[in-house]
Amino acid sequence: MSVQENEQFQAHPSLLQTLLDVQTEFVRSRDTQRLLDGLLGVLLSQTGSEYGFIGEVLPCSPSPTNVRVLASHPPAWRNAPPLGHLLGAVIANGQPTMHPGAPGEALDASPSVQTFMAIPLRSGGHTVGLVGIANRPGGYDLGLTHFLQPLLTTLENFLQGEHDLRLQDPSLPEDPELRRTLLSVEQSLWSLHVPSRQLSISRRFWEILGYAEGELEPSATTWWSLCHPEDRPRLKKIFSEFMEGTSSLLEFEYRARRKDGSWAYILNRARVGERDANGRPLRLMGIDLDITATKRGEERLSALLRAIPDLIFRMRGDGTYLDFSCSTPEETLLQAELFLGRNIRDLQMPPFLVDLTMTHLDHAIREGALDVYEYELDMPLGRQSYEARLVRSGPDEAVAIVRNITERKLAEQRQSQLIRAEKLASLGQLAAGVAHEVTNPVSYVISNLSTLSQYVSSLLPLLKLQEEIARERAPDPALLSQQFARLRELWNQEDMEYLIQDMPEMVEESMVGAQRIKEIIRSLRTFARSDDAKPQRADLNEELESSLRMVWSELKYKCEVKRDFAPLPPVTCYPTQLNQVFTNLLVNAAHAIETRGELHVRTWQEQDEVVVQISDTGRGMSPETLSRIFTPFFTTKPRGQGTGLGLSISYDIISRHEGRIDVKSEVNKGTTFTIYLPISPT
Template sequence: MAASAPPRLLPPPLPSCWLASGADTSEACWQLALECGGDGVWDWNIGDGKVFYGPRFNALLGYDNGGFGDDSEAFVNHVHPDDIGRLRQHLRAHFRDEGTPFCCDLRMRDPNYAYRWMQVRGQLIERNADGEPARILGTLRDISQWRQDEAVLKAQLAETVRLNQQLEGAQVQLVQSEKLAAIGQLAAGVAHELKTPIGFVSTNFGTLERNVGDMLGLIAAYHATAASDDPAQALAAAEAQYVAADIDYLREDLPALFAESRDGLDRVQRIARDLKDFSRVGEQDWQFADLHRGLDSTINILRYEIKHKAEVIREYGELPEVWCVPSMINQVFLNLLANAAQAIETQGTITVVTAVEGDKVLIRIADTGSGIPPDILNRIFVPFFTTKAAGKGTGLGLSLAQDIIRQHHGRLFATSVPGQGSTFTIELPLTELQPPDTLRPADTGINT
């Protein structure tokens, strides 16, 4: 016996309310599809103000089918008063140009006057003979949950921003601590370097003061002979004073005192110039800078810390000026050079090498210190990591130095052999970079 054909599934009949609205069968099917998808549909005949609100539309607002109303006034009466102006503004824009989508988020009330967020969409499909809007079809979607989720996300974002601000504040305080440690160490070294030239200039001025006093007294004695009643006796007294003043010695000593004093003042001026070059006061913007000048000024202001431990060997190559923030790069030099000096226990060498390789500038700072064990080497750039005793370092120096170089689109890395020394290499691009918006002159210290 032949197999019977499977029963054919027929679509359910369209609800009578759809056909009663005046929609043809195809429109009714389209509206039914939207309702099945969860959206309520509406069909507004603008000429007579009548609106067909589908069953799902009514249900979204808590009404039985047809309970919402049948005209545009019913819709407006359910919209929150604060949202009516925005609704009309969107409608007018769409009526002027139906190519502009009509979409408006607003609050609508249910029968108990509880408001929910809804999204109303529509499309003008017909104009009358005068070109005026005649008919618009649209949908209604409940977006209350979406708005609640959005509010939660905004609150979480605001909290994240607040926590980030707190974190930035803590970072600023830590950086300030590192900066103060650097200033303290620099101040001690610079004060010692200033003490020597200022000391002998002060001593020389004491000697000059006495010598000038003797010479002025001698001049006064000779001048007095002209007005004396006994010129011969006055002249003899002046000659005796001349011998006591040892003028021949003064002729040799005074030029030497002036030369020593001038040299001391030159040294003070040079230290001040090196400090200014290091800090690059007033130069916090991106610019082309001479890295050798920055290295030299940094080495000079660290002279006191370095000179008792190491000889500095400069092996400078031919470098073009590099696009950077000079004060920030000098802070990196300060950190690496001071760490190199601290790594040398008794006496050693610090070698500073510069070169161009391809499209990069290389600066290598190598020391003959104790070196870094492998298990520590891969952690030295981690923030707060330090091998120094409590109170001797924050563990931020190398981390901040690496961050500065990264902001310059470069690299900072280290190699080391325990017992032989370490080498820190800075790579900076030669191409002119646009300064990133987030780049701010950072403060970095010399304690790691």
């Protein structure tokens, strides 16, 4: 087809009107196959082709075997589209391909094909379908694609809409014709003759707005009156710039008033179907798509984002900022317009933050797991603490949610200070008992050492005499007899047999005392130590033993301690904090026993939790007291003997470990505290 012939076709509105008639007929019948057969008929009649087909490209590798023919003439092409080697090239490069054939030569197809043209249907940069036509007298010309553009646009939007619908809603029926029906009824086809402002529009547009066919005059004036007043200035500018430009594509959104007074959101996609001698558009053809449901979803999502008190960024794997959302007056180091579309390395940001962000961004995209990190920045309001959470949102991008955690950090610091204060108070209460526990073994170790010193003084003369005898190389029998007599005299005088028997016992007692002192000091150091920033793996049975040694002076005169420790797996925790909890509960149990009682400490494992139970036979608590025991500064002890923070802090520590603590108590029958701790908290 020559360019002159092409212009002649463009000047005639028959193709546009025929497309409108086919679309209207489809809306009435809701028959997808009739629509496709009708469009194929338009294609063949307008190009003068003998054969043809319309096919969609399945979302697989670019291969002719992935072309599904939707409509064809002859019908046999539905199962085997012709010239598959050409179709694969068209899918791959996205360009029309022609095969003119030698004069009189038939191509390898059935029925016989002399000339053939394959045109890709493109949308979003991808080939979504194919149009094939064959046996046009005089062959094919690339100018034909321009003439067919309104029809190609209709098919492209049809196929892309089906593809989008399939991706967005996998729950739709698998039947392809039913899916097309659900999609197609949401679109309306229109054409506008610009000089006369004559508008031809399909019935579906009026259905979207709730009007019956013929209820309103189908004119550009009517359409303009239905547009939202706030959208009109923007639409006027869009049309003005489009008419003065050279682009052949037009896309915009607008609101149209429904019959009931509500507003429908419409997405318009249009192409130039005809231009005048100066290149200005004479005729436009497009498709309207009702996107009201999508916009409502976007509004709900926007409302949700506004309710989230965080900064939200979307970033590519190379560090480029793609999107930004902020619903709070939280400040960023740079204004949004200064960093969107730019790489984090090119911005005036602290180097440590750039390196930290890129490390976690790479890890989040590579591993696909949630990545969390914290950092601090000097901001206009002072030094602020932030927590960033990164999660992969695409093959090479991630969403970062950044929250200001300054207040949380301050609260954690205040809690830490309270814990240290309670720990010091507990140490003060235990100081006398610890001193007593240390004094006893120290006293008998010192006493034994004093006795051993006397024993050594008694042994020294005997040892020196033995040394003299040992040095004699040629001893004089008379002198040797005198030395042995002296040795026997010293042996009997100092009662050496008693010393030899008593000394090992004294050394053993001293070793036991020194070991006792060592255990007390180690328990004291364990109680007073500071936890590292990260949790550790610990055996709670060992931690309980350490706590029992620490408070033994409070227990031994009032309690019979019974241990029932089952084997436990290591628990991920902060051992010092748990030691403080155990110490508080053990001391409280000792104070609750007024004269003499029992203290039962048990441990066992329940599935993925470790359970610690501390029971006493003390005076118990009333329901009123039981309801307040975890309230800060509440205490039943006399003034000056308790801070009222022990159980409150214990509750916070267990909660921080993602555990729980249960209490059962009955007046004059005792109290039982049961602690449940996860083996590996999140």
